[in-house]
Amino acid sequence: MGGIDQFIHFTGFANMTWGHLIMLAVGLFFIFLAIKKNYEPLLLVPIGFGILLGNIPFMENVGLQIGIYEDGSVLNYLYFGVLKGIYPPLIFLGIGAMTDFSALISNPKLMLLGAAAQVGIFLTFLVALALGFTVDQSAAIGIIGGADGPTAIFLSSKLAPELLGAIAIAAYSYMALVPVIQPPIIKLLTSEEERKIKMKPPRAVTKLEKMLFPIVGLLLTTFISPGALPLLGMLFFGNLLKESGVTKRLADTASKPLIDIVTILLGLTVGASTQATTFLTSESILIFVLGAVSFMIATAGGVLFAKFMNLFLKEGDKLNPMIGAAGVSAVPDSARVVHSMGLKEDPSNYLLMHAMAPNVSGVIGSAVAAGILMGFLLKVL
């Protein structure tokens, strides 16, 4: 009888709490969004399933080695890559090998939109500070406004590992919800006339420019912000593999199998890190709210800066201010949102290539911002 009694105590039913049920519902909702609504399925399916994995109730701290926070469990080993910031640079390697910087090189002034959109990071940092978070936690929360999951995970693993689960989930959720969050803000800040502005087609970029860009980009940005080296180093390395033309096999591996493997591991473990017993706190809810605020400020910052730049640009060179919203990164979703909004206003206005420029610039900008925050706040041993 003792054995049966122990078995019953070990089942999920005996250990279930309301928190587990809520998180299981959240996991199912993520999977629903991914499959039914097609919102970032490559991210939301692993994360959603990870949430299910992390919230199957079990008896904790009795040496079962099951949970993600229990030493020696398989999930704990896989989570090591998140905790130590190993997965984000590998994701950046793949992103670099996939990214075509031509649009940015052909119209480099669009780089400033990627910088402008980072305002979300810094303003949310201030709000989080005022709300009573520590300075390290505030920086990690602010980076959600960079709309860059790997960067958010990288910075929070260094500055506020205790908030990593909430920050990662918030960052990826808002990246998936770009088509819902951004359009109303863009519409609010732009007139119909502005949304119809047609931009000059980008010029053809030479191979030499494409090859030099990752090298110069690495040197310029990482000398200013060495903290961003793991992210930007891998991003530009991946891009050089692609653009050099002599390492096609390596570029293919980085941009396909490697990034797929790391995405699976990252998504699943980040999802599983939302174990109800450690995740469901008032802090997590506040982080979600602040993340949304950060994302909205970043979108508004990009759009408003594009309008500001238009004040100095002559007719014919003017920017469609909607592309400023793509400065938040969230590659390539925010660029796609801008493109489809442009098409709705004028079916002959193709903004995708133009929006990709601030989009990839935003990736660089948010990584630089993360490096700067690390430079300010990381405790020197």
Added chain:
Amino acid sequence: MFDQFSFSNIVENDGILITVVGYVIVFAALLFLYVFIANFQKILLFQQRKKLKDKGHRAADVDDLSISGETSAAIAMALYMEFEEAHDLESTVLTIKRVQRPYSPWSSKLYGLREYPKR
């Protein structure tokens, strides 16, 4: 913890300083990159113009030497049509190539059929 919104926490932790300096540095990093790329384009154009002048091309005096992506795509399409697609002469040499279809039980369609096709 979050009962009241307090600016003193911002001041005590140098929040304003970090925000202003941080944002300025992000801008500076990307501005440097912008300046470099913009000027590098000019250097490339200068070199291109010099090469054209040395060869005596009239295009050296054209204001805008850059080619838009649309023009490049049109040129690429024209070249493709010229070399690969459009042709007036067909090859008159006909050959019969032996195509090997080695049998393997793994690829045999018959093993995958429940019913044989009716003739």
